[in-house]
Amino acid sequence: MKPVGTDTTVGFIGIGVMGKSMASHLLEGGFSLNVYNRTKDKAKELIKRGAHWCDNPGKVASDSDVVITIVGYPSDVEQIYLGDDGILHHLSPGNIAVDMTTSSPQLAARIYHKAREKGVAVLDAPVSGGDIGAKEGKLSIMVGGDEDVFNAVMPIFSLMGKNIVYQGSAGSGQHCKMANQIAIASTMLGVCESIRYAEKAGLDPGTVLETIASGAAASWSLSNLGPRIINGNFEPGFYVKHFIKDMRIALESSEEIGLSAKGLALAKSMYEELAEQGGENFGTQALYKNYL
Amino acid sequence: MKPVGTDTTVGFIGIGVMGKSMASHLLEGGFSLNVYNRTKDKAKELIKRGAHWCDNPGKVASDSDVVITIVGYPSDVEQIYLGDDGILHHLSPGNIAVDMTTSSPQLAARIYHKAREKGVAVLDAPVSGGDIGAKEGKLSIMVGGDEDVFNAVMPIFSLMGKNIVYQGSAGSGQHCKMANQIAIASTMLGVCESIRYAEKAGLDPGTVLETIASGAAASWSLSNLGPRIINGNFEPGFYVKHFIKDMRIALESSEEIGLSAKGLALAKSMYEELAEQGGENFGTQALYKNYL
Secondary structure (H helix, E strand, C coil): CCCCCCCEEEEEEEHHHHHHHHHHHHHCCCEEEEEEEECCCHHHHHHHHHCCCCCCCCHHHCCCCCCCCCCCCCCHHHHHHCCCCCHHHCCCCEEEECCCCCHHHHHHHHHHHHHHHHHEEEEEECCCCCHHHHHHCEEEEEECCHHHHHHHHHHHHHEEEEEEEEEEEHHHHHHHHHHHHHHHHHHHHHHHHHHHHHHCCCCCCCHHHHHHHHHHHHCCCCCCCHHHHHCCCCCCCCEEEHHHHHHHHHHHHHHHHCCCCCHHHHHHHHHHHHHHHHHHHCHHHHHHHHCC | CCCCCCCCEEEEEEHHHHHHHHHHHHHHHCCCCEEEECCCCHHHHHHHCCCECCCCCHHHHHCCCCCEEECCCCHHHHHHHHCCCCCCHCCCCCCEEECCCCCCHHHHHHHHHHHHHHCCCECCEEEEEEHHHHHHHHHHEEEEECCCCHHHHHHHHHHHHEEEEEECCCCCCHHHHHHHHHHHHHHHHHHHHHHHHHHHHHCCHHHHHHCCCCCCCCCCCHHHHHHHHHHCCCCCCCCCHHHHHHHHHHHHHHHHCCCCCCHHCCCCHHHHHHHHHHCCCCHHHHHHHHCC
């Protein structure tokens, strides 16, 4: 494993809202950057700033020392890593791949083991903090895999995040992200029910929010999403459709490790209902709309 | 309505853990105090410090200008206010009664209207902040009833609390408290599921907690009760049995105002399960025990 330094070439696959900000910090940090995205247009600005375009993920892999991926669904991750022309075919011994997609912990472990057979190190390193955290380089990064690889990649992580924590063996980063999403899922039920209750009871929900948001009912969701709900603002900070994806992974993973996560199951089913009624592109606070 | 001043005699019914601290602040504040409690023993210290003992609630009512009640269940509130020898029979026009029990909003409105026929003003003013908030005089007090009465009683409230907010007409204080408990109920599902998930996934739950407790999953419950769960500490900050009482009121009230509070219903049923298995005297964090 080559130490990561400014002579390290980093590959970046997945230039979405998150990926674009994250890759941008790597350019600013002085790394030579290879990029690929399904829609080339989204990589234009990075290319203008010096990133090298690659026509496919395999090319990114063969031309880079460390490859970072942040894509959509576990199926995309599986395709990119393990597919017929997946990056595992193109990475060389000593290379490192880091999947920062929120994806399945079980898939992460599977990729880790496949890669290891080839002498390639893989970390799972999903993030939280959203587009603002990505833009400001203040993401939380939850990392699973080998600890020496985690340490080696730290110069790259530290350009993108602030709260960067090693969680354990392969898949542990994803598991930690799932624990995060599980905590949020039921909290959202409480926030939306509470505000709807206040309104239906004839109270002023803003006054109620001010009263309860600093005590034992306090939560990030109540303080940050509560006011948006009251103002009828359902614009996405975090998309309903993306949260549903995460909750599906979390519920599958819960079942796999033998946990009956009833709050999560309820939240997931209600968000799916919301999506079926056309709410998939709202922000997660739109769960409120389920409470008629 | 006589203005509340240091010549006001205050009656206090219900000298439990909360009531004792609250009444103590009123004594320190210079009020003349009449007290009654089902178990006289619990009032001993207050009596030693100058409070006058009354043999029944009616005596408290007839000897006081402002009567405060903080008892157990809505059935106790109903008995004390509307029972055959209830305080409404003993209060005089111009007197004020303040129920600080967490109780039914609908009952609060009923008592308000009965009292009004007699020229007696009633506020519903449940609190949050627990025994520590009561001891430190830092309770949140959520008040329903007439606003001029709320203003008149402020010198008394301000000795017991910090965050004292008028919520609207009779019952609104209770409704606000219910909104608070509804937000907490589902959040507790999320907190317990998240920690149990982390453990079952083989992660170090303390590390996970540190990682997620300051981001979008942040909540008072996660930060304050999460560490207790991890340390196997299920001692009561807030008793399971009291939370169940509150959730029953909240669910009944939700049904009454036409809200299907599914998260609340799930949390309530799980806490009831916990109580049936002998957990009623644990703290609310013991919900964790339901996740095997």
